[in-house]
Amino acid sequence: xxxxxxxxxxxxxRKWRTYIGFIAIGILTPIVQIALSYQGEKYVNFATQxxxxxxxxxxxxxxxxxxxxLMLQSLFIHxxxxxxxxxxxxxAGEATTGTYRxxxxxxxxxxxxLSAKYFAGIIYTVLLLCFLMFMSLVVSVIxxxxxxxxxxxxxxxxxxxxxxxxxFALAYLYAALSLTTVMGLSFLxxxxxxxxxxxxxASMAVIIVFLILSVLPFDLLESIRPxxxxxxxNHWSSFFADKVEYSEILISGSVLLLHIIGFYLIALxxxxxxxxxx
Amino acid sequence: MSExxxxxxxxxxxxxxxxxxxxxxxxxxxxxxxxGFLGPNGAGKSTTIRMLLSLIQPTSGEIRIFGKSLNxxxxxxxxxxxxxxxxxxxxxxxxxxxxxxxxxKISGVQISKKxxxxxxxxxxxxxxxNSKVKTYxxxxxxxxxxxxxxxxxxxxxxxxxxTTGLDPQGIKEIRELILLLSKEKGKTVFLSSHILKEIxxxxxxxxxxxxxxxxxxxxxxxxxxxxxxxxxxxxxxxxKALSIISCSKWNDAFKKRDNSGLIFELNKDELHLxxxxxxxxxxxxxxxxxxxxxxxxxxxxxxxxxx
Numbered sequence: 001x002x003x004x005x006x007x008x009x010x011x012x013x014r015k016w017r018t019y020i021g022f023i024a025i026g027i028l029t030p031i032v033q034i035a036l037s038y039q040g041e042k043y044v045n046f047a048t049q050x051x052x053x054x055x056x057x058x059x060x061x062x063x064x065x066x067x068x069x070l071m072l073q074s075l076f077i078h079x080x081x082x083x084x085x086x087x088x089x090x091x092a093g094e095a096t097t098g099t100y101r102x103x104x105x106x107x108x109x110x111x112x113x114l115s116a117k118y119f120a121g122i123i124y125t126v127l128l129l130c131f132l133m134f135m136s137l138v139v140s141v142i143x144x145x146x147x148x149x150x151x152x153x154x155x156x157x158x159x160x161x162x163x164x165x166x167x168f169a170l171a172y173l174y175a176a177l178s179l180t181t182v183m184g185l186s187f188l189x190x191x192x193x194x195x196x197x198x199x200x201x202a203s204m205a206v207i208i209v210f211l212i213l214s215v216l217p218f219d220l221l222e223s224i225r226p227x228x229x230x231x232x233x234n235h236w237s238s239f240f241a242d243k244v245e246y247s248e249i250l251i252s253g254s255v256l257l258l259h260i261i262g263f264y265l266i267a268l269x270x271x272x273x274x275x276x277x278x
Numbered sequence: 279m280s281e282x283x284x285x286x287x288x289x290x291x292x293x294x295x296x297x298x299x300x301x302x303x304x305x306x307x308x309x310x311x312x313x314g315f316l317g318p319n320g321a322g323k324s325t326t327i328r329m330l331l332s333l334i335q336p337t338s339g340e341i342r343i344f345g346k347s348l349n350x351x352x353x354x355x356x357x358x359x360x361x362x363x364x365x366x367x368x369x370x371x372x373x374x375x376x377x378x379x380x381x382x383k384i385s386g387v388q389i390s391k392k393x394x395x396x397x398x399x400x401x402x403x404x405x406x407x408n409s410k411v412k413t414y415x416x417x418x419x420x421x422x423x424x425x426x427x428x429x430x431x432x433x434x435x436x437x438x439x440x441t442t443g444l445d446p447q448g449i450k451e452i453r454e455l456i457l458l459l460s461k462e463k464g465k466t467v468f469l470s471s472h473i474l475k476e477i478x479x480x481x482x483x484x485x486x487x488x489x490x491x492x493x494x495x496x497x498x499x500x501x502x503x504x505x506x507x508x509x510x511x512x513x514x515x516x517x518k519a520l521s522i523i524s525c526s527k528w529n530d531a532f533k534k535r536d537n538s539g540l541i542f543e544l545n546k547d548e549l550h551l552x553x554x555x556x557x558x559x560x561x562x563x564x565x566x567x568x569x570x571x572x573x574x575x576x577x578x579x580x581x582x583x584x585x
Contacts, residue, residue: 007380007383097370105332108353108384275328276328
């Protein structure tokens with residue numbers, strides 16, 4: 001199984017489309033970092049305007065942690081679109097190129113092939129997120145230093161510098177769960193068709209529609225929101241609260257995990273029954 | 279050839295909604311056979327091959343390979359099968375060597391670098407081993423397809439149109455390779471081809487299918503054995519020839535007129551008689567071309583006649 005996963009990763013990383021996500025992050029993060037290096041102080045002053053009237057704020061509030069947090073907040077919503085480029089291609093790509101026939105006439109079960117591809121997709125997702133973490137957090141800390149993290153979420157919360165890293169670690173862990181759900185969705189679509197464009201577009205469409213439904217202010221939609229996985233994806237930011245609501249995070253995390261398992265099982269069911277006509 | 283059955287197909291049927299692609303197909307392939315699998319386009323050949331390789335699930339019927347049910351012993355059976363199914367598609371962004379290495383690993387057998395290079399050498403691609411497959415011509419991919427099919431030294435080789443896209447020298451080499459695999463290495467070859475002559479030259483046994491059903495199955499030499507031949511006769515005056523033939527006993531043997539001449543179905547010992555008849559009626563015969571190839575047979579079968 002490990003050999004199969006390595007082979008799948010090798011196949012993923014030999015395709016140029018795999019690097020679109022890394023290139024996008026690699027280009028975007030320095031731009032945002034440069035922009036923040038000029039505008040960051042203004043942001044901090046604006047955010048702390050009301051506090052400055054009553055308190056004396058000392059230390060380095062504009063630091064790598066703040067930049068890392070702001071970048072995660074602004075980029076996280078777009079990363080799913082990079083994930084589906086690879087997730088949507090994992091199975092359909094084999095059909096498009098006709099290599100399903102090579103792969104599925106080998107003495108290996110479809111269960112193993114599908115599982116290896118799914119795990120490889122998850123590894124890709126985690127690696128892309130790690131790259132985002134490196135570029136947005138590690139590089140920012142290197143350039144802007146560390147310090148207290150100021151977070152504006154309805155109210156202003158300032159975390160001590162030694163109270164920040166574990167929050168980032170858990171936030172990224174949760175983000176990995178969120179993005180794996182997206183990968184799972186595109187993987188499921190990928191098992192249905194024989195062209196990678198379809199799953200990529202369909203996954204993006206589902207995410208966009210779900211995101212819109214998640215924010216539309218209609219009572220009617222309130223009842224369906226808990227069932228939209230996109231509604232549970234942004235809970236990474238819950239780790240940046242003065243009191244972390246673990247039960248809420250656990251419920252949302254479980255919903256995402258169920259989606260990941262569900263997408264895998266449906267894809268497996270379809271794949272095992274699939275007639276290879278490509 | 280041995281009486282040990284390598285492939286047994288019983289009542290094999292595949293339906294795609296309203297379309298029955300393969301209908302109650304029966305076939306047997308024996309150890310050491312080069313088994314020709316013939317049929318016109320849409321006859322159900324590719325669907326059958328895909329079912330033999332478990333790419334497609336049959337609607338009903340049974341496939342037994344090496345004496346075991348494909349349904350319950352899939353992996354065990356596929357370990358001993360090498361196949362090319364339709365186009366030779368590979369991971370274009372990988373080299374030929376890397377493609378073979380990956381396929382070897384997926385097959386779960388240890389394939390040495392030496393073995394990979396031997397296979398590439400066998401199909402004449404050793405100098406392009408490290409080139410990406412996207413730079414290969416169709417013929418080169420076809421050769422690579424043969425190499426991957428033989429990589430793990432399988433007992434049964436299933437080849438779907440293996441010479442498509444090859445130049446005449448390449449076709450000759452592949453045919454020789456198939457014969458070598460059968461005669462010297464004792465492999466069983468299941469060969470589907472649209473080049474009917476290929477089946478006639480290479481195969482010892484064959485089946486013709488049409489509209490998903492078996493038309494005829496047997497030993498190629500026996501199936502070709504016939505007292506009658508199709509003869510193309512070329513003359514100097516076709517109108518005159520047709521006129522005198524229509525009033526003679528040869529009218530029953532006359533089949534059609536086409537660009538190549540007048541086509542008759544005759545007994546072998548009638549050839550000189552029709553020649554003499556035409557000459558006596560002052561029709562000059564410039565050529566008399568008998569043919570009794572598998573192609574005639576194949577066309578007759580698939581057009582609904584009998585051989």
